[in-house]
Amino acid sequence: MTLPSLTHLVLIPSYNPGEKVYETVRAARRQWHPVWVVVDGSTDGTAEGLQALEAHDPGLRVIVLPGNCGKGAAVLHGVELAMREGYTHALTIDSDGQHPAELIPRFMSASQERPEAMVLGVPVFDASAPRLRVRGRRISNWWANLETLWAGIGDSLYGFRVYPIAPLVRVMRGQRWMRRFDFDPEAVVRLAWLGVPPVNLPAPVKYFRAEEGGVSHFNYTRDNLLLTWMHTRLFLGFVLRLPVLLRRRL
Incomplete structure (x- = not known):
């Protein structure tokens, strides 16, 4: 894309992603203008490498x-500046290269057709996907749909999605959570509570092995405990909002 969009941007939060980040950024730039990368305190040298790319690409920012704050905090920093x-x-x-950059125009087009909505990627897994993670996400998705009274969330964890910025900033400023790994599922639940409708689109996801340059910061124990605490909080919020959600459904 050569002409910059004045309304929609690509935002890439990045923390120690390894060499895959350069492929990701170049692929995103082939599809969209502008692309912003928020380097979340990386210590692997990729900040300097990305700045070198930026120096020769007016569509890249x-x-x-200065330090690692978490994915949600990095996204919030980026969208507040964008707003x-x-x-x-x-x-x-x-x-890290797991998401399909070639689908960026399709997702942006869906957002432009429904600007009031959040456009959510629904992952299409291949043989590279760890079975434990594929099965485990079904639990989180079930809870997210319960907490929104089945508002239509196709997948709560897949981070390839388009957010309307103003309501996202509103829900994030309203409480102190959603700053780390819990950002993606909590964002869709709280936006659904706010009345932002979901639009679901399928999108493939690729898990790279270490020898392929794959880097994963997922920790089964730590991050599943974080998700458990998150859904506990969200369920309590769901109970308080149940009359409103019921009226909306009826």
């Missing part, structure tokens, strides 16, 4: 945070 500069929507894509 690299924002470097101040007049952008209305942000497509988030992970920096």
Whole structure:
């Protein structure tokens, strides 16, 4: 894409992603303008490498945070800055190459047709996907649909999605959570509570082995405990909001 969008941008939160980040950024830039990368305190040298790319690409912007704050905090930093500069929507894509950059135009088009909605990627797994993670996400998805009274969330964990910026900033400023791994599922639940409708689109996901350059920061024990605490909080919020959600459904 050669002409910059004045409303929609691609936002890539990045923390120690390894060499895959350069492929991800180049692939995103082939599909969209502008692309912003928020470097969340990376210590693997990729901040400097991305800044070198930025120096030769007016469609790329690299924002470097001084320390690691978490994915949600990095996204919030990016969308707050984007909102101040007049952008209305942000497509988030992970920096590790797992998400399909070639689908960026399709997701952006869906968002432009339904600007009030959040456009959620529904993962299409191949043989590279760890079975434990594929099965485990079904639990989180079930809870997210219960907590929204089945508002239509296709997948709560897949981070390839387009957010309307203003309501996302509103829900994140309203409480102190959603700053780390719990960002993706809590964002869709709280946006659904706010009345933001979901649009679901299928999107393939690729898990790379270490020898292929894959880098994973997922920790089964730590992150599943974080998700458990998150769904406990969200369920209590769901109970308080149940009359409103029922009226909305009826």
